[in-house]
Amino acid sequence: MGETVRDPRDPEAMVKAFLQYKIMEQMQDYLNGGRRFAKIDDERPSKDWIIAVRSWLADKHRTKERMMDDLAAELRSRGVEPPYGAVEQELADRSAQTNVTERTRTVREIAREIGEFIREEIGEFIRENDRPLQ
Numbered sequence: 047m048g049e050t051v052r053d054p055r056d057p058e059a060m061v062k063a064f065l066q067y068k069i070m071e072q073m074q075d076y077l078n079g080g081r082r083f084a085k086i087d088d089e090r091p092s093k094d095w096i097i098a099v100r101s102w103l104a105d106k107h108r109t110k111e112r113m114m115d116d117l118a119a120e121l122r123s124r125g126v127e128p129p130y131g132a133v134e135q136e137l138a139d140r141s142a143q144t145n146v147t148e149r150t151r152t153v154r155e156i157a158r159e160i161g162e163f164i165r166e167e168i169g170e171f172i173r174e175n176d177r178p179l180q
Contacts, residue, residue: 061160067163069122073122075119076116095121098110099136100133
């Protein structure tokens with residue numbers, strides 16, 4: 047984890063590192079689960095990911111989120127990013143429909159996760175740089 051960030055005082059670098067960490071975590075979960083989409087043709091994962099995102103937006107259930115995450119991991123394992131542009135407007139519309147309480151709860155949860163990640167990175171940074179001067 048520490049190899050992604052060298053200076054925890056750079057907020058932009060920390061957020062980027064956090065997002066990379068979450069992608070790696072998602073990929074690890076998918077690989078540990080046996081790459082259930084490995085045998086489908088190259089065009090199918092993108093189409094299925096779009097369907098999965100739309101399904102998740104309609105009903106935010108953990109099973110649908112897992113499907114979306116696994117398809118994203120399969121795409122990345124093939125060197126392709128999920129087609130965010132295909133669902134960009136739907137995500138924006140859903141965000142606009144979300145009430146303030148739900149948005150606040152989501153933002154707090156993400157902030158908590160980023161905070162935990164930053165604390166770990168700062169601890170590692172201190173351990174790596176807390177050497178006696180010669």
